[in-house]
Amino acid sequence: MESANKIRVLVVDNNPVLVDGLNFLINSTRRMAATIPSRREQTLNDMLERLGPDVLVADPEVLDTKLKDCGLDFDTLKDRVKVLAYCDCRDLRCGQFYLGRGYGGVVTKAVASPKLLRAIQSIHAGDMVIDETVLAATDRNMEPPETDQRKLSLKEELVLRHVALGKAMKEIAAENQLSAKTVETYKYRATKKLDLRSRSDIVSYAMSVGWLQH
Incomplete structure (x- = not known):
């Protein structure tokens, strides 16, 4: 696959060892390419303009600082590029907080490499991703809305729970000893029962019924 057709990924984090490791991982795939800033790209805006990434894999706190430094806001950023929140494992904000801000997905830095790579591909395709390892401090006062959950078989x-976690049909089938066709049917x-049209x-x-809470 030509480099021009690969998903261009920019890693935003203050840990240079982590950044180098993620860049190496991303470049080891056939579908993605890491966009690595030079010394000339001093601000996030410089990086976006010169490197043209499709996806940012970003520590949210680091990203907020970089946005502030160059006078950008997150709403403007998410109109230009898909953003995956790559959170510290001690981050107690829930996944819903980041999705509500406009992130395309949320994972922690403890996520396994294959899942991280799938998350990048998924949000690039327009899906939302929240990994089951995300630590959530849910709002205990929030009453879940009435749902048609009882309509579903076990x-x-x-x-549907697995799909919400961003898992592929083949992965769900393998984990639950089902055929891929059976998983698609479920x-x-x-x-159809819940009138859900997209990922x-x-x-x-x-999130509304509490499946993604920890």
Whole structure:
């Protein structure tokens, strides 16, 4: 695959060892390429203008600082590039907080490499991703809305929960000893029952009924 057709990924973090490691990981794939700033790219705006990334993998606190330094706001940023929140494991803000801000997905720095790479590809494709390792400090006062959750069979709910976590159909099938066709059937039935039309709808529903809380 030509480099021009690869997903261009920019890692934003203050830890140079972590950045180098992620860049190496990203460049080891056939579908992605790390965009590495030179000394001339001093600000985030410089990086965006000269490197043209498709996806940012960013520590949210570091990203907020860099946005402030160059006078950008997050709403402007997310109109230019997809952003994956790459959170410290001690971050107690819930995944819903980041998705509400406009991040395309949320994972922690403890996530396994294959899942991180899948998350990057998923948000580039327009899906929302929240990994099950995300530590959530949920709002205990929030009452979940009434839902049609009781309409789902146990298998339909199981599959939909996995889909909300960003897992692929083959992965769900392997983990639950089902065929990929059966998993697709359960997903189809569940989304029809709940009138969910996209991955974003599924993630929003999962958060509203507490499936993504820890």
